[in-house]
Amino acid sequence: MLDRAHARRRRLGVIRKTAAVVAGKATGALSRVTGRGGGTTLPGDVARAIDPRILTRLTKDLTYGSIVVTGTNGKTTTARLLSWLLEGAGHRVVANRAGANLIFGVTAAALNRAGSDGKLKADWGVFEIDEASLPKAVEEIQPRATLVLNLFRDQLDRYGELESIARKIEKALASQPETARAILDADDPRVAEIGLNLTIKPLWYGLEDTSVATKTLPHAADARTCPKCGTSLIFDAVYVGHDGVYHCPNGHFERPRPEIAATNIKLDGFDALALTIEGTRIEMPLGGLYNCYNVLAAYAAARSIDLAPSYIADRLRTFKAAFGRQERVEFRGRHLILVLSKNPAGFNETVRTAVGLAGGENFVIGLNDRKADGTDVSWIWDVDFEMLQGHAKVVIPAGGRAHDLAVRLKYAGVGAENPQTDPGKTLDLLIKSTSEGDTAYLLCTYTAMLDLRAELVRRGWASPYWET
Numbered sequence: 001m002l003d004r005a006h007a008r009r010r011r012l013g014v015i016r017k018t019a020a021v022v023a024g025k026a027t028g029a030l031s032r033v034t035g036r037g038g039g040t041t042l043p044g045d046v047a048r049a050i051d052p053r054i055l056t057r058l059t060k061d062l063t064y065g066s067i068v069v070t071g072t073n074g075k076t077t078t079a080r081l082l083s084w085l086l087e088g089a090g091h092r093v094v095a096n097r098a099g100a101n102l103i104f105g106v107t108a109a110a111l112n113r114a115g116s117d118g119k120l121k122a123d124w125g126v127f128e129i130d131e132a133s134l135p136k137a138v139e140e141i142q143p144r145a146t147l148v149l150n151l152f153r154d155q156l157d158r159y160g161e162l163e164s165i166a167r168k169i170e171k172a173l174a175s176q177p178e179t180a181r182a183i184l185d186a187d188d189p190r191v192a193e194i195g196l197n198l199t200i201k202p203l204w205y206g207l208e209d210t211s212v213a214t215k216t217l218p219h220a221a222d223a224r225t226c227p228k229c230g231t232s233l234i235f236d237a238v239y240v241g242h243d244g245v246y247h248c249p250n251g252h253f254e255r256p257r258p259e260i261a262a263t264n265i266k267l268d269g270f271d272a273l274a275l276t277i278e279g280t281r282i283e284m285p286l287g288g289l290y291n292c293y294n295v296l297a298a299y300a301a302a303r304s305i306d307l308a309p310s311y312i313a314d315r316l317r318t319f320k321a322a323f324g325r326q327e328r329v330e331f332r333g334r335h336l337i338l339v340l341s342k343n344p345a346g347f348n349e350t351v352r353t354a355v356g357l358a359g360g361e362n363f364v365i366g367l368n369d370r371k372a373d374g375t376d377v378s379w380i381w382d383v384d385f386e387m388l389q390g391h392a393k394v395v396i397p398a399g400g401r402a403h404d405l406a407v408r409l410k411y412a413g414v415g416a417e418n419p420q421t422d423p424g425k426t427l428d429l430l431i432k433s434t435s436e437g438d439t440a441y442l443l444c445t446y447t448a449m450l451d452l453r454a455e456l457v458r459r460g461w462a463s464p465y466w467e468t
């Protein structure tokens with residue numbers, strides 16, 4: 001009797017899963033037809049309403065399992081690097097590529113790759129997950145490995161949440177199956193604190209090249225204190241934001257020694273980087289010190305599933321960055337470089353790379369205050385726009401909060417053009433202020449980037465993102 005009841009429950013589960021997949025896929029097709037932005041999350045909502053366990057059921061179909069990527073900055077690039085490595089090794093990968101990093105977006109991505117029999121047809125899942133959604137994602141996906149990249153302060157409205165997010169991540173990692181790996185950035189003190197509290201031993205990664213480091217934190221608010229005695233940590237090297245080499249002066253806490261370390265780092269603007277990991281030289285077409293962390297994180301994850309260092313190096317040579325993360329668009333003879341910059345740590349790195357490493361002179365800085373950007377924009381006062389001073393020739397404040405940006409730039413001693421709230425007028429002014437052959441850097445928050453990109457699409461210079 002029990003067996004029959006069990007078999008019946010299983011049959012019902014399969015029927016429910018198939019119904020959820022069919023309904024979700026139909027929703028996705030419908031929203032693409034009606035032109036509602038690639039249909040990235042709605043199918044997930046619909047399928048989950050029919051079968052709340054749909055994501056668990058689908059990810060169980062994966063041949064090898066899932067890897068989950070979380071953290072404030074670098075999720076999209078790191079997940080994409082990892083997918084690139086797996087695909088090059090002949091694996092079928094399902095990934096949530098369009099920045100849909102809540103649980104509904106992940107469900108929609110899995111649905112998209114499911115067949116009409118309700119089965120997910122892929123070998124690996126590579127999912128980027130918003131930090132706050134990590135506990136749910138780990139519970140439903142049961143990943144083989146979770147990567148935690150960093151925990152920076154995001155936009156102001158989220159400041160108070162950093163500690164609660166850290167606790168959520170810790171809880172999620174502690175609930176992973178014993179065989180699962182936690183792959184953590186040793187250089188981030190808050191991530192290190194999480195890892196040192198775990199019972200499983202994390203795989204630590206970090207940078208080991210003080211020639212690319214500074215000695216001071218970019219701004220006081222990024223300072224971290226010892227989790228035991230509360231004394232300010234001493235930084236011997238600072239790489240990005242509060243990522244660096246640190247210790248408590250009273251000897252309670254120090255940066256864990258990274259097993260996977262990058263040495264001999266060479267940077268060439270937004271164009272290229274080179275570094276050595278485990279004796280293997282990696283050279284690739286991505287720029288900025290922050291991307292060294294993303295490459296290192298993806299490398300660590302790839303090594304944890306036994307991809308060979310020589311293969312990783314070969315494959316990374318031909319990598320292409322994700323939409324808007326570091327995208328190049330030719331626009332009326334100008335070379336536009338679009339770089340998403342969404343919080344103080346992110347902006348400081350993109351400005352530093354554009355000015356210091358790439359010798360950039362022309363800039364559009366885009367700031368919106370929609371939900372995805374953060375509705376309180378006072379965090380722009382934590383960005384060191386002073387770095388533009390004396391280097392930038394053209395700076396166009398853009399986006400819905402262009403006027404706030406113009407005030408900030410004025411205090412930074414940067415001569416800026418008239419602020420432009422309209423994307424079309426922003427591009428027109430850029431054309432007027434620059435010459436053919438010039439390079440311009442578009443550093444924008446999330447929806448400000450979407451707006452400018454939509455305008456480029458409308459004018460026929462870029463393709464809609466869900467087609468690429």
Ligand SMILES: [Zn+2]
Binds near residue numbers: 249250251
């Ligand atoms: Zn201490």
